Structures are given as C-alpha cells and as structure tokens.
Amino acid sequence: GAGVSQSPSNKVTEKGKDVELRCDPISGHTALYWYRQSLGQGLEFLIYFQGNSAPDKSGLPSDRFSAERTGGSVSTLTIQRTQQEDSAVYLCASSLAISGGVSSYEQYFGPGTRLTVT
C-alpha cells in the first residue's frame, strides 16, 4: 500500500506570501501529525489530529500557522505571511491509534516539504 505522501516536495516563496502544504496519510490511520525540522536538527511538534477529536495545536509557533484535516484523511498546513524563519522541512506522519490492547503506535513519515522563504 501507499505510504504517507506530501506535496509539494519543494516550495520557494517570497516573504509575506501564504503557503499551503498537503499531507495524505496512510489509509486507515486515524492519527496525523505535523512536525518541523530545521537543517540537521530534531523534530519540532506542530499539531496533532486524532479521529474526530479537537486537534492538539500546542506546538504551533504562532497564529500564522494553522492546519485542518478534512474527512479524517487529507491534511493541509497553512502558513500565512511567511517569514524567513519559517524556512524548514515540514514533515507529516500518520499512525494507527487504537485505544486499549497492543497496537502499532509507530509513526510513518512522509518525505517532507522543503520550504524556503526568500
């Protein structure tokens, strides 16, 4: 089956413009995560969706960042009025989240979108 896909793979934008990044999770995965990774650095958690529950937005760095997940599947991360410090690789991951019992909790990552703000 297909893995997590993200588009575009690369995005160059001018400072002040809005950008939309897309994530298609693995079919059937109810949990979806967005992370940001600066060059050679660790993962910075941004936002988490689980089923129909309200998303955990605790990692969003500012109100310029927002995300939605339509129909429990595809997610879009939007950055408004981009700044140069937004330049990074944005990673999406999905996982099969089941309450109770032993299940597969590992996250499966997409290839990422490299965002460059000039």
Added chain:
Amino acid sequence: AQSVAQPEDQVNVAEGNPLTVKCTYSVSGNPYLFWYVQYPNRGLQFLLKYITGDNLVKGSYGFEAEFNKSQTSFHLKKPSALVSDSALYFCAVRAPADSNYQLIWGAGTKLIIKP
C-alpha cells in the same frame, strides 16, 4: 516531566566496528520505545520498537536495541557498522498512559561511519 535524551550529538565509528547510539528516557509507567533513522534528504524511517516482552529487539538493517528498565535506557546497537549506516538517528518514547498517542522525541544523533 516526560523526556528523552540522546547525550551524543555525533558518534564516529570505523566501518566494521560495533556501534552504539545512546538513548535514555524519563516517563511514567512502562514506556513504549522507538528508533527512527533519517538518511540525507530523506524522511524518517521506522527502525524498531519495544512495547513489551524480550528486552532485546531486532529491527531493520541489522540494528537492535536493548531495553534496560533499571537504567531507563534504550541504546541502539549494531555489531558491524557499514558506511551506509551514516545517518541521523532519533529515539522516541510514549507513555502508555498517554491517551493522545504522541511520541516524545530525542534531539537526534548524527552517526558517521568512516571507511
């Protein structure tokens, strides 16, 4: 507070030698532990996990990791390193009582294997 530590920013190993990438954690209860690898310009790939059972778990590419509850560690190991193992390695942990399924991530360790 729950946390994961990867005490080494970088590990250098000669090809053919054994390698160890260290990870320690602090969580409530029995943890679920994971290792991921990120090759240059690639997304993260799942390597292995410990949920329950045998403390020694084997994963992809000949890697293994040992869960040590008393030392709260989950070090990644490989008996004989390959140049192609050079990558960024991340340890992650989840507390099973955590209902939101999020992983807590280490900062990553850059592994360099020299020929």
